[in-house]
Amino acid sequence: MDENQINQEDERGMIPNLIKIGAMPSDMNIEVDTDVLEPVVSSQSFARFVLEKKGFMNSFSKITLGLQLNANASHGIFPANIGIHSLISKCALKCGTTTISEFSDWNYWMGYKSMFIDNEINLERETFLTSRLINHDFVYKSDLNNQSNTNASAYGLQSHRYSDTLGYDGFDATDFDVKAPEYIMHGNTPLFQISLADLFPFLRFNQLPLYMFDEQISIELHFTSPATKFRSCLNGSETASTGTTFNVDLTELKLISDYLYYDHDLMNRFRDANKVMNFNYVDYRLNKRSLTQAQAQVKQIMNVGGAGRIVNKVVGGLFNDNKVNPDCSILNVYGALAPNMNGNNNTNLTTNLRYNDTYLYPIDVDSPAIQFNQVIRGEGTIPYVTREEYSRQGAGTITPTEFQGYSQSSASGIKGHFFWNVYKLNKNERVNSRGIEVETSYGAVSNATHTYRAWVELVKTAKLENGLLTCYFA
8 A cells, every 4th residue: 555545545544533531443553651640720729720731631541639637537537428529529621711511519519420330340349449438248146155156137338347236235326336447538638630531521531732732721629618517527536626628738639640642653643633623521510509498399490591591311319518517427418419318208309301392201201110210311320329228218228327327318328319310302402591490399308408509411513623612402
């Protein structure tokens, strides 16, 4: 094959798509260069990293984070469902002055995304990487000689440490206490990692060809305020230290960035063949509002935006941001709350979504089973949470015993704290000027002012032309 034929083959698309994550169509030599980048700006509220314009940046590069030692809460850990992600409230990926991707209340959002991680992966990998600890195991009763039997009448969270079965006196909250591993407790000042692909949906399926950009690429992180109680979870023996300030260890805040290099000629040919590149991806916009107990328990019609946009789905949940001492619990405030019990009876959420003058469901949905199925349909996979964790139904299956000193079946535990709702739009058409309206009526909630959060998934396009990037909604 002569040079003209090679050039013709290249023009027909035979040059591999180097920005797509996945298998390459041919064997190629790849060189990997790793840089440890310091933030150009850093404080307890904000940090910015600037990427070097070289090669292709691996989307699964990591940001390392940790807390400074606080002797008053040395046995505390991060919230069990989201781990280290509780530290970041907002993140943005920018090219020059153009915002590629931006996410508000990202720590709350990770309460949703973390549900889809296999329990075993949480136990064997995420415990060490991100401090996420949601992993279930059967709880067996035992006699005074600590001989377990076959009666697993409940389930609960599992750690890398054995449950404390000493002093068994009839299966109450003091038996089988589960503790987090020592090496992830704040007293040992562990470091954890956050993947860039988790921070920005744009990067989950695309690697940035940094050498093709003329403008500066930056990553901005906004941290949860240390003045709040939303960064950590104390051990049950440290509740007197509620409100303890946990500061980010800025000396350990780094971006470990992997750059991929292919054959020099191949990279030049890829750039020459892709003078104009289009990236299709999804971005999220947050709409939230406060609801008193009385408001949450009656029908609310909330416009969550999306007017004039192509929207794939809406993800929503109810949160108690005004929870008294949220750091004295297992999940802090990062659990989407299911309706409370009314005596011995479950109360349900009645909900629907309206857009383009049509309801998504022919009749309002009030069955938790259907609502759980909508979560599966919206995400395309099954959440690794149980029925009682999702909707409080099937009462009595979560063990009353403690995790980190808090009863797992109580308000400070895991019962009814994974009640997310997903509305997958089914028309594949642009939303009209009225926008999207979510209708909710929670059967019963606690006497507090709650926050309803809804993230709208929008289709977006980025265009890289001659080194300059522009972004617009589809």
